Amino acid sequence: MLTRFIPLDFLKILSDYWLFAFSYGLILCIVCNILSLILRRRYTRIIGSSAIVILLISAGVGTYYAYTPIVHHQTIERPEKANGQQLKVVVASDTHLGLLSNKKHLSRFVELANKEKPDVVILAGDLVDDSPKWFNEQQMEDELKKLQATYGVYAVLGNHEYIGDELPAVKQAMKNANVTLLQDQTVTIAGDIALTGRDDATNKKRASLKTLQKDVKSGQPWIVIDHQPSKTMNDPGVSFMMSGHTHAGQIWPGKWMTEFIYELNYGHEKRNGTDYLVTSGYGFWGPPMRIGTQAELWSVTLQFK
Numbered sequence: 001m002l003t004r005f006i007p008l009d010f011l012k013i014l015s016d017y018w019l020f021a022f023s024y025g026l027i028l029c030i031v032c033n034i035l036s037l038i039l040r041r042r043y044t045r046i047i048g049s050s051a052i053v054i055l056l057i058s059a060g061v062g063t064y065y066a067y068t069p070i071v072h073h074q075t076i077e078r079p080e081k082a083n084g085q086q087l088k089v090v091v092a093s094d095t096h097l098g099l100l101s102n103k104k105h106l107s108r109f110v111e112l113a114n115k116e117k118p119d120v121v122i123l124a125g126d127l128v129d130d131s132p133k134w135f136n137e138q139q140m141e142d143e144l145k146k147l148q149a150t151y152g153v154y155a156v157l158g159n160h161e162y163i164g165d166e167l168p169a170v171k172q173a174m175k176n177a178n179v180t181l182l183q184d185q186t187v188t189i190a191g192d193i194a195l196t197g198r199d200d201a202t203n204k205k206r207a208s209l210k211t212l213q214k215d216v217k218s219g220q221p222w223i224v225i226d227h228q229p230s231k232t233m234n235d236p237g238v239s240f241m242m243s244g245h246t247h248a249g250q251i252w253p254g255k256w257m258t259e260f261i262y263e264l265n266y267g268h269e270k271r272n273g274t275d276y277l278v279t280s281g282y283g284f285w286g287p288p289m290r291i292g293t294q295a296e297l298w299s300v301t302l303q304f305k
Contacts, residue, residue, distance in 0.1 A: 012099050020062070020251070020287035024055055062251065062289025067105060069282060069295035071112055074268055075303060076275045078239050080221040082304035084190045090118040090149070092297040093227065093244020094281030096160065098129030101283035103138040109282055109297060110146050116299040120189060121149045123179065124244045124279070125158025125200060125227025131166050132173040144177035151189040153179045156197040158227040158245065160285075182225065186215040198226040213237050221304055229278050233263050238274045240302060248280035252292035 028051040035047050090113045097106060113121055128135050135141075147153050161170050174181045182197020184207040189195050194216045199206035209224070216222045221239045229243040248266040249255030259265045268277050277300065280293045 009099055016100065016287050020059065020289055021055070023251075024058060028055060058291060059289065062287070062291045065290040065294045066284050066288050067295065069108060069112060069297060071116065072296055072298045073301075074277070074298060075301045076240065076268070076270075077303045078221065078275070078305075080219065080239055080304050082190065082221050083192050084119075085304050087190055087193060087302045087304075088116065088119045089122060089223075089240075089242075089300045089302065090116050090120075090297060091122040091124060091242050091277065091279060091300065092282040093124035093242075093279045094126040094158070094247060094283050094285070095123065096126055096129040096281075096283035096285055097140055098131070098134040100288040101129060102134070103140050103143055105283070105295075106140055106143045110143050112297060114146070114148050117148075118299070119150045120195070121147050121153040122225055122242055123153065123155035124225050124242050125156050126160045126244065126281070126283075126285075127155055127158065127174065128161065128164070128170060129283075129285075130160050130164035132164075132169045135173055136169075141173065141177035144179055154187075154195060154197060154225065155179050155181050156225045156227055157181070157183065157200045159200050159202045162200060162202040184212060186212060193221045193223060196222065196224045198224065201226075201228045209235055209238070221302075223302075229262050229264055230276060231263060233269075233274070233276060234272045235274050236272075240275045240300075241277070243276070243278045244281050246278060246280065247285065248278075248293045250280070250284060250290055250293055251287065255292055 032047050032051050036044050092109060095101060155174055161167060171181055183199045186194055186196040196212050216237065222237055224238050224241045226241060226243050228245045230241060235241060246258040246262055246265050249258045264276055264278050266278050266280055277298060279298055280296055282295050282297055284290060
């Protein structure tokens with residue numbers, strides 16, 4: 001109803017910023033009330049003014065970190081044999097391409113990714129911000145087509161592709177961008193490395209990892225992309241698993257919640273013979289801000305025997 005009088009784009013921006021103002025405003029309100037009780041009324045005006053300044057500074061700092069991406073470099077040694085001996089993977093997740101995580105932000109990603117001269121580029125889910133509407137309007141496929149990788153660009157679906165309920169349109173958008181979308185599918189890259197992209201866990205009918213393993217030869221290096229991090233971190237046969245989804249909390253103190261929920265909330269860890277990587281993401285959900293985290297992509301060099 002409101003969209004008859006107010007543009008949808010404006011409502012989207014307003015709601016995203018309001019989410020930040022409400023959540024941080026609530027935290028500051030609680031803190032200010034406690035301080036007022038301790039310090040008494042004569043400091044109330046100073047406390048209130050300080051809260052507003054803190055809110056504005058937080059918004060500015062958060063916006064900077066959301067739009068100023070960094071590249072993390074990681075070298076992982078694996079016991080499996082591969083003809084090429086090493087593979088350079090650039091991975092990003094949670095791009096949430098849309099109105100605020102826009103074409104300019106995507107252009108910066110492409111620039112940083114290409115500088116790494118990757119063998120393969122991985123987009124680990126939550127590709128668009130629920131709907132591909134803004135992706136298509138800004139013709140972001142033109143930017144994604146500029147990615148340069150020896151063996152191509154691969155992606156998986158995230159939970160937000162299902163939230164938007166526009167899967168056919170998302171798939172078409174990725175196809176137009178020359179991005180190969182893997183849904184419980186395995187391809188072979190670099191001659192002898194198996195790359196499996198899992199459907200998101202939102203789809204309760206997705207294939208199990210054990211079922212997907214049937215497409216992988218014994219002893220073959222096996223790379224898996226799964227938007228949501230492994231719950232058990234016990235995935236026999238998997239060499240390297242890449243995930244996102246957590247945003248590492250995105251805005252403090254969200255990190256406390258994601259660390260409680262997920263076995264591995266962020267970063268690289270080797271467990272039960274598998275190397276796991278969970279990235280905090282390149283884009284953002286809701287407010288275009290990151291506090292305690294930063295927009296990022298990873299450049300991972302896998303070294304095989």
